[in-house]
Amino acid sequence: MQIAIGLLGVFAIAAFGFMADLPASQPAVIEQVDIERYMGTWYAVASIPTTFERDCARGTTAEYELLENGQVQVTNTCYREDGTPFQAVGRAWVPSPDEPGKLKVSFVSLFGKWFFPGDYWILELEPNYSYAVVGHPKLRYGWILSRTPTLPEATLQEIFGRLEEAGYSRSQFRRIDPQEPAVT
DSSP, X not given: OHHHHHHHHHHHHHHHXXXXXXXXXXXXXXXXXXXXXXXXXXEEEEEEOXXXXXXXXXXXXXXXXXXXXXXXXXXXXXXXTTSOEEEXXXXXXXXXXXXXXXEEEEOEXXXXXXXXXXXXXXXXXXXTSSEEEEEOTTSSOEEEEESSSOOOHHHHHHHHHHHHHTTOOGGGOEEOBOOOOOOX
16 A cells, blocks of 8 residues: 555656646647648758757758658758768658647657657748748747748847747747858
């Protein structure tokens, strides 16, 4: 009986810790996305760096390619401070057709299966697909993506304002130098 009560206490503490980690509300996600139009190259203009991005100094891009099975090949590339490129290749998919703006992305593959997917929620998408804002339900990650290496400062400030309204802090985001290093 004491073991059962002890285990119940552990689960209650774990659940409380999980709930305390959740934001008061989750960010709103776009309701429609034309996945074919979303494909191609996106430049990261600003982000809350993931583990992959912490060593990135500049020139961060994401290349999305629609595969025959409906999944998306994701190729993230950036350049370290010393100019060497770093690349991570993964898969993305839409778990529910009813929520096309909520994708899962994994960069861990074993025997053709993709493990430990993370949330990739499209929070904003300019109607002409010139920029996108991507986030995470717990506000842990975020990206401001553009089809061009930069965005006008006024547009960027408006996006930051909307991100703050969604619960993010502007200070979480790091601007990304769009320049690739010069080839020597």
